[in-house]
Structure formats: C-alpha cells, structure tokens
Amino acid sequence: MPWRYTLVAAASLLAACGSAPRRDLDYDRMQARLDELAADPQLSKYATAERAFAETMLRRLDVAGGKEHEQLVYLAERRVDIAYIAAQTALEADELARLEREQAALLLDASRRETEAAREELDRQRRQELARLEEAQRAAQVQVPVPPAVGAGLPPETAAPPVESVPPAQASAPAAATLAERLAAIAPELGPRGAQMTLEDLAFEPGRATLRADAGVGIDRMLVFVERDAHKTIRIEGHTDATGSVEANRDLSLRRAEAVRDALVARGIPTERIRVYGLGEGEPLAPNEDAEGRALNRRVVVILEAADKTPGGV
Amino acid sequence: MPDVDGAVRALALATESGAATYAPLELRFATEQLDQARAAIAGGDAKQARLLIDRAAANGDLALAKARLGRVREDSRAKAAQIAELKARLGVAPAAGERP
Numbered sequence: 001m002p003w004r005y006t007l008v009a010a011a012s013l014l015a016a017c018g019s020a021p022r023r024d025l026d027y028d029r030m031q032a033r034l035d036e037l038a039a040d041p042q043l044s045k046y047a048t049a050e051r052a053f054a055e056t057m058l059r060r061l062d063v064a065g066g067k068e069h070e071q072l073v074y075l076a077e078r079r080v081d082i083a084y085i086a087a088q089t090a091l092e093a094d095e096l097a098r099l100e101r102e103q104a105a106l107l108l109d110a111s112r113r114e115t116e117a118a119r120e121e122l123d124r125q126r127r128q129e130l131a132r133l134e135e136a137q138r139a140a141q142v143q144v145p146v147p148p149a150v151g152a153g154l155p156p157e158t159a160a161p162p163v164e165s166v167p168p169a170q171a172s173a174p175a176a177a178t179l180a181e182r183l184a185a186i187a188p189e190l191g192p193r194g195a196q197m198t199l200e201d202l203a204f205e206p207g208r209a210t211l212r213a214d215a216g217v218g219i220d221r222m223l224v225f226v227e228r229d230a231h232k233t234i235r236i237e238g239h240t241d242a243t244g245s246v247e248a249n250r251d252l253s254l255r256r257a258e259a260v261r262d263a264l265v266a267r268g269i270p271t272e273r274i275r276v277y278g279l280g281e282g283e284p285l286a287p288n289e290d291a292e293g294r295a296l297n298r299r300v301v302v303i304l305e306a307a308d309k310t311p312g313g314v
Numbered sequence: 315m316p317d318v319d320g321a322v323r324a325l326a327l328a329t330e331s332g333a334a335t336y337a338p339l340e341l342r343f344a345t346e347q348l349d350q351a352r353a354a355i356a357g358g359d360a361k362q363a364r365l366l367i368d369r370a371a372a373n374g375d376l377a378l379a380k381a382r383l384g385r386v387r388e389d390s391r392a393k394a395a396q397i398a399e400l401k402a403r404l405g406v407a408p409a410a411g412e413r414p
Contacts, residue, residue, distance in 0.1 A: 050379075071365055071368070071369075074369060074372070075368060075369065075372050078372040078373065078375070078376045079372065081376055081379075082375055082376050082379045085376075085379040085380055085382075085383050086379055086382075088383055089379065089382050089383040089386055092383065092386045092387055092390055093386050095390055096386055096389055096390045096393060099390060099393040099394055099397060100393060102397055103393060103396060103397050103400065106397065106400045106401065106404065106406070107400070109404065110400065110403070110404055113404070
C-alpha cells in the first residue's frame, strides 16, 4: 500500500535528521585553529593560559544558542586570535633574548680586542722610549768625558755624572709624555715566585736609584696590588742589564729596590712585610745584545709571596 | 549594573602599550563599543551594555596583544641590525640565515 511506503520514508527521514551531528561552522573553524596552534612545533609551548581561555569560550559557544551564540562567536574569535598572537609574541621574545646574549658576547669580544690593542701599543711605545733613552745616554757619555775618580769601573747606567749630563728636555721629555700612561697600565702577572708587578727603569732618574716625580702612578698601582693580600710577604727585586761591572749593577739594583720599598713604606706598608734584593744582571728577561733587550732587563719587580718563604733579603 | 571599569582598564593598558600604532582598528572598535555601552547604561539597557562591554574588553585585550607583538618584533629587528653592524666592525661573518 502506498501510504505505508510514505510512512516508512518519512520515519527514515526523521531518524536520519535526529542522528546527524549538529554542524556549527564557526565552532569548527575556531576549534581547527586552536588545534593547529597546539600542534605547531614552535608555538605550542607558549601562551597556554590564553589557549585555555579560548578553549573555555569555545565550550560555552558549543552549548549556546540564539543571540548568546552570536555574542560568543564574536568573543571566541578574538580569544583565539589573542592565543595565537601571545604565542608568537613569546616566541619573538625568546629570539630577542637570544639576540641580546649574542650582542653582549660580541661587545665583550670587542672590548677584549680593544684592550689588547691598547696594551700592545703601550708596550710598543715603552720599548721605543727605553731604546731612545738608552741611545741618548750613550751619546751623552761619548760627548762628555767621565772623570776617572767617579766613573772608572762603573757601568754606564750607574755613572751618575755622565747620565746627569743628558739634557733632560731631549732625553726624558718624550718618555715623560707616556710614562704616566704606561705606569697606570701596569698590571699583576704570575711570575715564578707568585703574583708580581714590574716597574720599568724609566720610573727612575737615569743612572740613579731615585724614583722620578711622575712615577707615583706606578707606585700607587703597586700599593693597591700589595694591599690586597696583607698577610703575604712583599719581595722586591732590583735587576739591571749586563752593562758595567757585576758589583756596580748589584748595588744599583739593590738601591732601586730599596727606593721602591721606601715609597711603599711612605704609603703605609709596614717595613717588616718587605724584603729587598739586588739581583743585578743575574736574571735577565732578554738578551743584552741590543738596546731593547737591555731596557727590558732593567726593572724592579714587586712579588707577593707567602710569609717567610725566602730568606736572604735586606 | 555592568562593570565598565574592567574594559576601561584593558583599553588604557592597550593604549599605553602602543596599540594606536600596532592595532588601531581594534582600539577604535573597543572605544566605540565602550561609548555605546555607556549610552546603553544611561538608557537603562543593562543587557545591551553588558554585551558591549564584553566586546570592548575582548577588543582591548586583542589590541594589547597586537601591540606587544609589534613592539617585541621591532626590538628584535633593531637588535639584529645592531649585531650585524657590530659583526661588520669586528670582521665576524654573519651566521647562516641571519636577519639582514
């Protein structure tokens, strides 16, 4: 009977309508975007709070109807956008932090390079001035005869009258221009007997054991150095080059070491902490064949060592 | 009575963060919706006011998010440019895929 077929068809249609899933295209679209964000390898770890807020909004949307549904679509749309943007912001902030670290490392590297270049330049100037001064002293000795009673048997750097005859404006002025800079740059280093600082011989009046007036910068640097380990003994070594007699060199080196000691004592370092040694030409740093090597060998070294470690000083 | 203050705070924060530059459209929507909400309150329509305030707050939050992203991206670009200049000065080769 036809009416029976019609009834079955109508029932089937109703059943089909009842079992079909409800389709909300807005919900599906926004849920797909959130799923995409959660699966993104770069973004998924960020903005969890914003994503949770958007999920909550979507759940409310899923059960809402009528005018409330329209309002929730509007709000959920923006919450999903905010979740995406917050994740991108966090990713970008990580990148910015990485760039800041890279920049800091580069600036540190640049600073190291500049310091190294400045140190090399100061060292070059120091050697140049030392060599120039030595040549000036030698030239002056050739021009001014040494009185036998004073200069006989003494090395050039200990023979006071010839050295003093060097015109200060010619011999010392160029060195004085950079001496304070160089003395301000002297730094502790690790030597065979411990931490040490070295004072170049230009800090002294030529051929004498008297500290120059502008050597105070270097003495102040040494003061800071020795004060940092107040429990340690201070060993002060004087050294000369190999020009002249062994005895005269030992005498000059001792007197220069004593001059440094006196300067430190005048700045408040207890005398009993200090031992001075005149080592003469016995421990050269460089060959004595050329002016530059001899200049390096003429020095006073201040060493911080454990108390009562080395006997024999003055 | 609907709470206007929360939406006002969201809007102020977005404005302070540079939303006028990075999210002008969202900022304008939020401002207009807030004005409409105030008018609805004045007219005694609390339900409509609530709806508009929620929308204004959502637009304010979106504007704030966009402003933050815009600023951090700008900072990153500036930093990358500084690094490139520094590397050029130091003679360091730029890394593969480095931003210009």
